[in-house]
Every structure is written in C-alpha cells, then in structure tokens.
Amino acid sequence: MKANKPIVWFEIYVDDMERASNFYEAVLNITLETMPSPTDDAVQMKCFPGDMENYGATGALVKMEGFKAGGNSTLVYFGSVDCTIEEARVEQAGGKIVTPKMSIGKHGYISLFSDTEGNVVGLHSME
Numbered sequence: 001m002k003a004n005k006p007i008v009w010f011e012i013y014v015d016d017m018e019r020a021s022n023f024y025e026a027v028l029n030i031t032l033e034t035m036p037s038p039t040d041d042a043v044q045m046k047c048f049p050g051d052m053e054n055y056g057a058t059g060a061l062v063k064m065e066g067f068k069a070g071g072n073s074t075l076v077y078f079g080s081v082d083c084t085i086e087e088a089r090v091e092q093a094g095g096k097i098v099t100p101k102m103s104i105g106k107h108g109y110i111s112l113f114s115d116t117e118g119n120v121v122g123l124h125s126m127e
Contacts, residue, residue, distance in 0.1 A: 009058065010057055012060075012121070013061075013119070014062065014063050015117055017044045019117075026089055027090055027093050027113075032048060034047075042064065042065055044064075045060045045062050059076070071118065076121055079123075079124055080123045081127060082127045083101040083110065083111040087100065094116045095114055095116060098113055098114055101123075110124050
C-alpha cells in the first residue's frame with residue numbers, strides 16, 4: 001500500500017457535540033458538516049471541511065459510547081496563516097490556551113489549546 005499522506009483521517013472524541021461544534025466553528029472560523037453515522041444512530045459525527053482527494057488530512061468530532069473525550073496521547077495540529085488569529089478566539093469560545101504561540105525554528109510556529117471537552121489540540125503556522 002502506497003500512502004500519499006501520512007495521516008488520512010482523525011477523530012476528536014467529545015462528550016457534548018453541540019458545545020464542541022460551537023467551539024471549533026468559532027475558533028477555526030469554519031462550518032462543520034453533520035455526517036451520517038457509519039454504524040448506528042448512537043454515533044454522532046460532525047466533519048471538518050476537507051477533500052480526501054487532495055493533500056492533507058480531514059477528520060471529525062465524534063460522540064460514541066465507550067470513548068471519552070480528553071486524556072489521550074495524540075495531538076492534532078490545524079494549519080493556520082498565523083497561530084495568533086485562532087489563538088485569540090480560544091478563550092472566548094470556552095477553551096484554554098496551554099502554550100501560547102512559540103517558535104519551532106525553521107519549521108514555523110505552534111500554539112496549543114485545550115478545547116471544551118478537555119482535548120489538547122495544536123495550531124501550526126509559518127508566520
């Protein structure tokens with residue numbers, strides 16, 4: 001199997017879909033799209049914008065029995081023109097800044113935040 005992208009999908013588990021959707025839509029200035037459940041009606045999914053045919057991963061917020069939000073060891077980074085743009089929206093949307101924008105040398109800048117569900121998520125920019 002040849003992989004064109006190292007990451008093809010991600011899921012951020014949530015306890016409150018409406019609260020989490022409102023948070024990500026406000027911080028990232030996007031609209032999440034409701035996805036039909038792949039298995040049964042007990043699974044709720046809201047998809048981030050993206051095109052699986054082009055470079056870069058897309059993913060979804062997922063509310064599913066047996067999968068709690070927060071506390072995992074995977075970190076997802078969203079791309080940004082400048083991390084401070086989205087970072088400035090985090091607290092107003094109900095999240096917390098974990099690490100303000102910082103340089104990672106020639107690889108640009110990152111900032112980390114905690115969402116309304118307790119998940120730590122990153123932002124990455126070259127500016």
